[in-house]
Amino acid sequence: SQQGEEDPQALSIQEGENATMNCSYKTSINNLQWYRQNSGRGLVHLILIRSNEREKHSGRLRVTLDTSKKSSSLLITASRAADTASYFCAMHTGGFKTIFGAGTRLFVKA
């Protein structure tokens, strides 16, 4: 499959809890990106982590990358109802292509 794998497919949590989403891929990457998509709209770029980085933070977001396991995780801390969205990892493998994961649907209950 062209896509990366993401789990869980869907996640439902209470406001204030942390949400963790995982992404695995098959090929070597230059960088890995995470995007958010609200209600079938356009994607919003959240964070990019390069292949030589292991962890990156941006506000309430924490991304880790383990190139030996070909996996990444996105942690959203202290979640809010407004975080309800689909989250996609995207692998940049060189050249001009970016391969998207299958996505995790996050629902944060107020």
Add this chain to the structure above:
Amino acid sequence: SAVISQKPSRDICQRGTSLTIQCQVDSQVTMMFWYRQQPGQSLTLIATANQGSEATYESGFVIDKFPISRPNLTFSTLTVSNMSPEDSSIYLCSARQGESSYGYTFGSGTRLTVV
């Protein structure tokens, strides 16, 4: 980063007709990309659009079905031709600036329903 205006945001079309989707970028970008997202699915790359040359299509997508124009560095169109209900999807354009591999900017998407 670049801002992309995509239109229409949604449309309902009769089978057999064609729809052209437009993306306008507020700055010059070297690469533009067109994706399809079927309901509840991830994004699948349709083609890469370079200014001044023909688009490069991914496996399973052909120019006759999805003709693309890229007349300059700020604009691109995707036409979905001879539509069938199976073409009902969200179509998204995306852009990358320069040679950087930083995150891509996306248009807001076009939700197409073919009846």
